[in-house]
Amino acid sequence: MRLILTILIATIWGGSAAAQRSIDFDSDVRPGDAVIVAVSDVEAMSELEAVIGEAGLENIRRAMGAAGFEEEVGASASCISGAEPYGEVHLVGVTSDEMSARDWEDFGGRAATLAKATKAARVSVLAPGADQAAIADAAFGAMLGQYTFDKYKSEAEPVEGALVMIAPSPEAARTEFNSEHAHIAYAVKWARDMQSEPANELYPEEFVRRARQEFRGVSNVTISVLDVRDMERLGMGAILGVGKGSLRPPRMMITRYDGGETGVAPIVFAGKGITFDSGGISLKSNTNMWQMKSDMTGAATVTAAVMGLAKSKAPVNVIAIAALAENMPDGGAQRPGDVVKTMSGTTVEIMSTDAEGRLVLADAVWYAQEQFEPSLLVDIATLTGSVGRALSDEYAGLFTREDDIAERLMVAGKVSGEDLWRLPLHPNHKKQIKSLIADIKNSGTGSPGASTGATFIGTFVKEETPWAHIDIAGIDWLSEATPTVPIGASGFSVRLLDQLARDGL
Numbered sequence: 001m002r003l004i005l006t007i008l009i010a011t012i013w014g015g016s017a018a019a020q021r022s023i024d025f026d027s028d029v030r031p032g033d034a035v036i037v038a039v040s041d042v043e044a045m046s047e048l049e050a051v052i053g054e055a056g057l058e059n060i061r062r063a064m065g066a067a068g069f070e071e072e073v074g075a076s077a078s079c080i081s082g083a084e085p086y087g088e089v090h091l092v093g094v095t096s097d098e099m100s101a102r103d104w105e106d107f108g109g110r111a112a113t114l115a116k117a118t119k120a121a122r123v124s125v126l127a128p129g130a131d132q133a134a135i136a137d138a139a140f141g142a143m144l145g146q147y148t149f150d151k152y153k154s155e156a157e158p159v160e161g162a163l164v165m166i167a168p169s170p171e172a173a174r175t176e177f178n179s180e181h182a183h184i185a186y187a188v189k190w191a192r193d194m195q196s197e198p199a200n201e202l203y204p205e206e207f208v209r210r211a212r213q214e215f216r217g218v219s220n221v222t223i224s225v226l227d228v229r230d231m232e233r234l235g236m237g238a239i240l241g242v243g244k245g246s247l248r249p250p251r252m253m254i255t256r257y258d259g260g261e262t263g264v265a266p267i268v269f270a271g272k273g274i275t276f277d278s279g280g281i282s283l284k285s286n287t288n289m290w291q292m293k294s295d296m297t298g299a300a301t302v303t304a305a306v307m308g309l310a311k312s313k314a315p316v317n318v319i320a321i322a323a324l325a326e327n328m329p330d331g332g333a334q335r336p337g338d339v340v341k342t343m344s345g346t347t348v349e350i351m352s353t354d355a356e357g358r359l360v361l362a363d364a365v366w367y368a369q370e371q372f373e374p375s376l377l378v379d380i381a382t383l384t385g386s387v388g389r390a391l392s393d394e395y396a397g398l399f400t401r402e403d404d405i406a407e408r409l410m411v412a413g414k415v416s417g418e419d420l421w422r423l424p425l426h427p428n429h430k431k432q433i434k435s436l437i438a439d440i441k442n443s444g445t446g447s448p449g450a451s452t453g454a455t456f457i458g459t460f461v462k463e464e465t466p467w468a469h470i471d472i473a474g475i476d477w478l479s480e481a482t483p484t485v486p487i488g489a490s491g492f493s494v495r496l497l498d499q500l501a502r503d504g505l
Contacts, residue, residue, distance in 0.1 A: 020146050021115060021123065021163040023139050023177070025170035033164070034120040036111045038127040101137045102417050104130070108138035109145025109483030115163055116146065126166045132173040139165045139173075140181035144484040147189060149196040179312075184498050187308030188491040190214060194300040195476070195489035199276035199293045203248040204324035207275060207296065211253060211303050211322070218310050220259050226252040234367070237340040238348060238359040243325040245280055245333025245353075250325035252364065254371075255303055257310040257318050266317040267504065268374035269306070269497055270364045272357040272381035273299025273324035280327045280353030281335050294489060295357070297476040298380040299324055305497035316501045321368055323360035327353065339438045343367060344460050349435040352443035357381050358456045359442060365467075366460045376405070377467045378500070379457060380493050386449030387423070388474025395421035396475050396492060399454035400468040409468055409496075412503055416495035417484075420470065423448075429455035470496075 029035055049057045099107075108125070115123040125142070127135060142163050150156040167173040194202065194210070202210075208225055215221050228249050231240050236252070243250030256266070274295040278284060284292070299322035306320040334340070338350045340359070344366045348359065361379050368377055387397040396413075398420040400406050406422050413420040429452050435441040440459055445452040454469045461467040472492050481487045 020148060021112070021161050023143055024162045024164045025135075025139075025167055025174040025177070026124070026164050027167065027170050029124045029126070029166060030122060032120065032122075034115065034118045034123040036114065036123065036125040038107065038125075038130070099130075099134065101133075104134045104137035105141030105144070105417070106483040108141030108143075111138070112142035112146035112163055113483070115142075119161070121161045122164050123161070124164045124166050130167075132167060132169060132176045135165050135167045135173045136176040136181055139163075139177050140185055141484050143181075143185040144188060145486070147192055147486055149193060149488065151193075151196075152198075183308040183312035184495055186311070187304040187498070188494045190307065191297070191300040191304035191491040191494050192489040194304075195294040195297050195491070197293065199326070202293070202296075203246075203275045203326055204243075204251040204273070205248065207273065207299065207322065207324055208251055208253050211255065211307075214307055215255065215310070218307075219313070220257055221306075221310050222256045222258075224254045224256075226254075231363070234343055234363075235341065235345075236343045236363040236367070238342045238362045239323055239325055239364070241334045241338070241340040241350070242274075242280075242327055242353075242356045242359050245330045246326035246328040247330075248275070248326045250360075251322075252367070253299075253303070253320075253322040253324065255306050255320040255322070257306050257316075259310065259313060260315050260317040264317050265373055265375040266319045267376045267378070267501055268319045268321065268368045268372055269302035270321040270323065270361060270368055270377065270379040271298030271300070271302035272296070272361055272379075272383065273322045274357060274360070274382075275324060275326050277327045277354070277356065278329055280333050280356065281329050282352045282354040283329055284354060291477060294477055295327075295382050296324065297382050297472060297489075297492075298357075301472075301491060301493040302380055302497065304491070304494045305501070308494065308498050309501055314502060316504065318501050319368070319372055319374070321364050323364040325356070325360055327356045329353075342460065343370075346440065346459065347435075347438040349438040349441040350443075351441045355443035355453075357383050358453055361457050362460045365457060369462055369465055375466065375504075377461065377465055378409075378470065378497070379468075380470050380472060380497075381457075382473040382476050383469075383471045384450045384453045384473055386447075386453070387471040390423065390448075390450060391421050391474055393475045393478060393480075395419050397450050397454075397471040398422045398468060399425055399451065399458075399471070401425060401458070402466060405466055405468050408503065409470075409500060412499040413496050415503075416499040418492055418496040420496075423454075424451055425455060425458065426451065430459075433459070 111125050239250050277292040277295040302320040306318050341347050343363045432445040432452050433440045457469050475492050478490050
């Protein structure tokens with residue numbers, strides 16, 4: 001196996017940690033650029049020598065030895081001077097001889113992270129021998145990897161500049177990037193922004209306003225919004241019950257994109273949109289409660305997925321339903337022991353007001369079936385702590401009644417880099433959610449919590465409806481960065497849903 005290195009050649013300047021560079025493509029490095037070069041072998045670095053010269057290459061070799069550089073992924077070494085006219089040099093091991101699309105994305109993500117350390121107007125990235133698809137993949141990874149959310153930092157100083165991918169045919173690489181990646185990258189960024197917003201700034205009505213703004217002028221998109229009066233008329237007692245304790249009224253936003261053939265049934269994505277989850281009367285512990293601002297990730301990612309598909313004019317019919325509410329504990333809030341009636345007519349005993357996500361989705365998935373007769377219904381939710389304990393932050397949990405749907409989603413996850421792991425739906429889970437005084441109960445079901453949560457939602461999905469539930473509670477917010485996902489909001493499932501929709505073509 002060969003080691004591939006990235007070499008960052010940069011002026012020694014402190015850069016803003018909040019810098020987000022634009023992505024561009026060019027055929028040559030310019031004087032004064034900071035430069036990143038992918039090198040296929042530690043011993044044979046002729047490609048690098050062609051850029052920095054023999055003397056510069058020799059200084060890099062000495063720096064590698066002094067730093068004790070090891071040939072493994074993520075290993076690094078630095079040369080502070082001697083690679084004139086460029087200055088600082090960083091070497092980073094990335095992978096072996098066969099670079100997959102994910103490997104190129106990781107390379108781009110690492111390059112973008114390193115580029116934050118310089119204020120050079122341009123940081124050029126060279127990957128000798130890479131084709132335009134690989135260069136586009138690296139650009140995609142760079143867009144994802146450099147993401148930051150600094151909107152509320154009073155001293156944030158975004159850097160004006162570009163991360164430039166050097167390619168033999170820059171126009172071809174740019175076309176590849178724009179057609180395959182740019183729309184997804186923007187959609188992921190939008191979802192991460194929404195996840196990161198504090199709950200005093202982002203609430204159901206504001207979520208709707210921002211989404212409308214993003215879709216303004218986009219062809220073949222229609223947006224409708226159900227307010228409290230609409231939901232009362234439709235009998236949506238579940239989502240209304242969740243929102244009763246908040247001054248911010250619930251909303252259900254339906255974003256429809258008709259880019260495919262007329263008459264072809266749409267894929268419907270339904271997302272849990274709890275803009276803040278205090279737990280309600282079943283109040284959560286203060287520990288990490290701040291993170292419950294991102295309990296609307298499902299709504300953000302389904303909306304973002306449709307946004308990316310619509311802006312790229314994908315030939316598909318898709319709908320996103322964002323079930324939006326704030327779960328708060330005031331004097332009007334629903335209580336443990338209450339019974340609510342859902343849109344389907346099924347009654348639910350509220351055992352815990354902190355099991356609210358399945359309630360808003362109960363009305364959302366029923367509405368989806370009644371209104372749209374979807375070819376496939378997928379709901380996305382930060383639903384249970386149980387799924388995180390089972391799968392950590394490596395996978396999202398997948399639940400479905402049909403093997404072929406599981407296979408479709410698993411393939412889409414593998415291709416997109418957002419992996420799923422299938423967990424069981426068992427007849428015993430239906431017994432566990434039975435209530436003594438109502439049709440079903442929303443909590444107090446025992447183990448396994450992720451499966452009983454999925455079973456609860458499945459109660460509102462007709463047998464003839466193709467359906468899957470994805471629990472992203474363990475992977476929506478990362479405490480350790482990856483090359484393409486910084487610490488914080490991940491935007492997980494935007495890429496997955498985009499791939500799923502396109503795979504159906």
